[in-house]
Amino acid sequence: VTGAEPDVLRAVCKELGIDDIKGIKVPYESMIPSLQAKRVDVIAAGLFMKQSRCAEVVYSEPVIVSTESFGVPPGNPNGILTVQDVLDNGDLKIAVLPGGFEEGILNSAGVPKGQQVSVNDNISGVEAVKTDRADAFFLPTLSLEDLEKTVGGFEITPVVEDAPKTGSGAAWGKDQQSAVDEYNVELEKFKASDGFDEVMDKWGFDPDAARGVTARELCQVEG
Incomplete structure (x- = not known):
């Protein structure tokens, strides 16, 4: 499984001492049910944050932010x-x-x-x-x-300033808050590195868009 979010997940998990990551492809609508049923441990596939999803999963800080x-x-x-x-x-x-x-x-x-x-x-x-x-x-x-x-x-046009941003990050089950907290510490370091810029540039995303935006902010998006 490749893409911006899987690549970031691998890089951050490596810093946490986790090298064995197996990617499993599931339909988009089955991602959260698969996580809740513990068929997968984490979602790293562009699952954009919004109120209803944030009520079901715990997101990391954002990796991809769309304007x-x-x-x-x-x-x-x-x-x-x-x-x-x-x-x-x-x-x-x-x-x-x-x-x-x-x-x-x-x-x-x-x-x-x-x-x-x-x-x-x-x-x-x-x-x-x-x-x-x-x-x-x-x-x-x-x-x-x-x-x-x-x-x-x-x-x-330039970015529409009065339009809300949307974004995605890795998503865990609601019982994994402590793991997400540890992940976010290393994610913050990675987002400040050239390695993050390289991953985002490779997949056509703006690395700066994800800086200074929080999961809490993006979880306010209606839907």
Whole structure:
């Protein structure tokens, strides 16, 4: 099993004297049940934090933190930088993925459904902006950066400051708090090292995004 979180888990566990780690692939929806049934000892697979999950597991401090941005026409003609900008201009149309985190952000902020344009996938979101069906596409910054490389033809705004961050870390059973506390001590050291930067860069994540953000903060995300 490979990826940013498994690589970080291996590095931190090595510092704790744990070298024998066996990766087991399970369906996303079965991760927490598998942990609760003790079929696995820890989850390190991008299980993003939110209130309902934090009530069921104990998370380490975050390893991957995702920010949000808007994909807009070149030059950002409507000056869309924040969710408040969308609220202030009822003529703006924002493309979102149905059921996605970004749709939830707009709904929580009170952006009317009439200002939201549902798209089937990321490519459709970019096309909605290019064809003027939408003034912006609301998506994680990293996802937009990938689209910029593969599709192009749009501009990415700076991180949306009034959108909540999301993030993931390793997750343990509720009876493993002491183990998580020990893990977090070594994780903090690793996150301050070049080794952490190398792992994050390898997998296309921003290492700085996970610094200065806490699991307690990310566990406040609704859902």
